[in-house]
Amino acid sequence: MKLHLYKILLFSAVLLFTSCEKLEITNNERLLVKGKVVDENGNALPNISIKTEAVNRSLANTRSDANGNFELTSLNANTDPLHVLVNIASSINFENENPDYSSKVYTSEGANSQLLLDLGTITLSGLGSFSLYLKNLSGDNNSLEYTLSYTSKVCRLSLESNSNPFCELDQVENGFADPTSENRTLNRESILGSVAVFEYKLNNGATQTIEIPVTNPPTTYVFEY
Amino acid sequence: MFLNIRTLLVALLFSATTFAQQTETETEKNTNQEQHTSGTKVGSITVGAYLPIAFGENFVNDGMDLKMGAQMQLKLNVLGDFYIGPALSFFFADVNNRALVGNYDEMSNMVLGGVVGYEKQVERFDLSIGLGVGYSGYFNKGLGDSFEDNGTALWLRPEVSYRLANYVSFYVAPELRHDFMNIDVPSELKDTFGGVNYFNLGFGLRINFGTGYKFQ
Numbered sequence: 001m002k003l004h005l006y007k008i009l010l011f012s013a014v015l016l017f018t019s020c021e022k023l024e025i026t027n028n029e030r031l032l033v034k035g036k037v038v039d040e041n042g043n044a045l046p047n048i049s050i051k052t053e054a055v056n057r058s059l060a061n062t063r064s065d066a067n068g069n070f071e072l073t074s075l076n077a078n079t080d081p082l083h084v085l086v087n088i089a090s091s092i093n094f095e096n097e098n099p100d101y102s103s104k105v106y107t108s109e110g111a112n113s114q115l116l117l118d119l120g121t122i123t124l125s126g127l128g129s130f131s132l133y134l135k136n137l138s139g140d141n142n143s144l145e146y147t148l149s150y151t152s153k154v155c156r157l158s159l160e161s162n163s164n165p166f167c168e169l170d171q172v173e174n175g176f177a178d179p180t181s182e183n184r185t186l187n188r189e190s191i192l193g194s195v196a197v198f199e200y201k202l203n204n205g206a207t208q209t210i211e212i213p214v215t216n217p218p219t220t221y222v223f224e225y
Numbered sequence: 226m227f228l229n230i231r232t233l234l235v236a237l238l239f240s241a242t243t244f245a246q247q248t249e250t251e252t253e254k255n256t257n258q259e260q261h262t263s264g265t266k267v268g269s270i271t272v273g274a275y276l277p278i279a280f281g282e283n284f285v286n287d288g289m290d291l292k293m294g295a296q297m298q299l300k301l302n303v304l305g306d307f308y309i310g311p312a313l314s315f316f317f318a319d320v321n322n323r324a325l326v327g328n329y330d331e332m333s334n335m336v337l338g339g340v341v342g343y344e345k346q347v348e349r350f351d352l353s354i355g356l357g358v359g360y361s362g363y364f365n366k367g368l369g370d371s372f373e374d375n376g377t378a379l380w381l382r383p384e385v386s387y388r389l390a391n392y393v394s395f396y397v398a399p400e401l402r403h404d405f406m407n408i409d410v411p412s413e414l415k416d417t418f419g420g421v422n423y424f425n426l427g428f429g430l431r432i433n434f435g436t437g438y439k440f441q
Contacts, residue, residue, distance in 0.1 A: 023368060025372035026372070027373045027375075028373070028374050028406075028408045030409075030414060030418055057369070058328050058368075060328045061328065062324045073324065073325055075327040075372070115409060115410060116411035
């Protein structure tokens, strides 16, 4: 109940904040955003949503055609960063619109100054997940320090440079568990066919690595310490 | 005898009256002709409806539904039949293709400029042709905000007006107009956003100033 209340309050605060923020559209300017959406095998993905946004307001939107191609004319934000959202339902919580595929978000550094945004071929991979169960064995007096790295289902890229277009292992979480810690489960969505990397140190010992495959249905890995 | 005299008197009275009326009419006609040739034509003002019709490949024709507006023009005769004057027109539109023009809802266009032209009277008609140039603003609304596109409008506007009374006419004016837009776009969109073509239609009332417009 408390969690729900907290979520409602947080959502209301986000809405209030975003509705107060003013969007300034650049006069006398239009952008052309174009590209092609394919899956990890290179097959065209039709009907994928493509939007441009600034300050959480849609400046243009369209869908990829039967060949995966898209082209749209967009307005531009005068001072705020511009986002190009591929397969994103809403920029408030960044949920994938088509739940079978990953998403990409391209963001300008500051106000966008490019008139032509040719995103080239955008690969959206299928989605999978994994579950890591950290089990604290009673009787053992171990402490655990770990880093979990995996590929996000929402890949965030810069509009200016197209480095690491697949966002490999772009999500990194650090954690610590002592002998009194409760068991915990880490459920994460990621790219189907990728691996999550679990690096850990037991009692400040040497770092060891476990690779957890991302599958559909999810792989559950139990780690006991 | 008395009957003959009465008949003669009636005949004389009728002929005298008729002659007098004819003389008065001719005098009036002469007076009017004199006024027509010697009166001054200061100018005119036209106020009326403005029906915009865009054509060709451009963002207005391909991405908007145009709605009626209004226009106003002042003509000041400066050199014989030549005139100059300011002109104002506006119209409204709804966006129907957001993927083409951008994600906004409404547009209102306003042109403010000047006209140079030539006008000639033929019977009850005033025929004119004017060349105008001015600022064309496209005021766009949507997303809870407004922004502007603008350019330079150039138009050719023949006008036919018919005098309903001495100083009041009805006019019809087709207009061929091109807006040279200032919108920055990549080369792929130059054809769509570089300029807009219109064949507009205006009609309404015209008020004439100066005794030179008096007619009858």
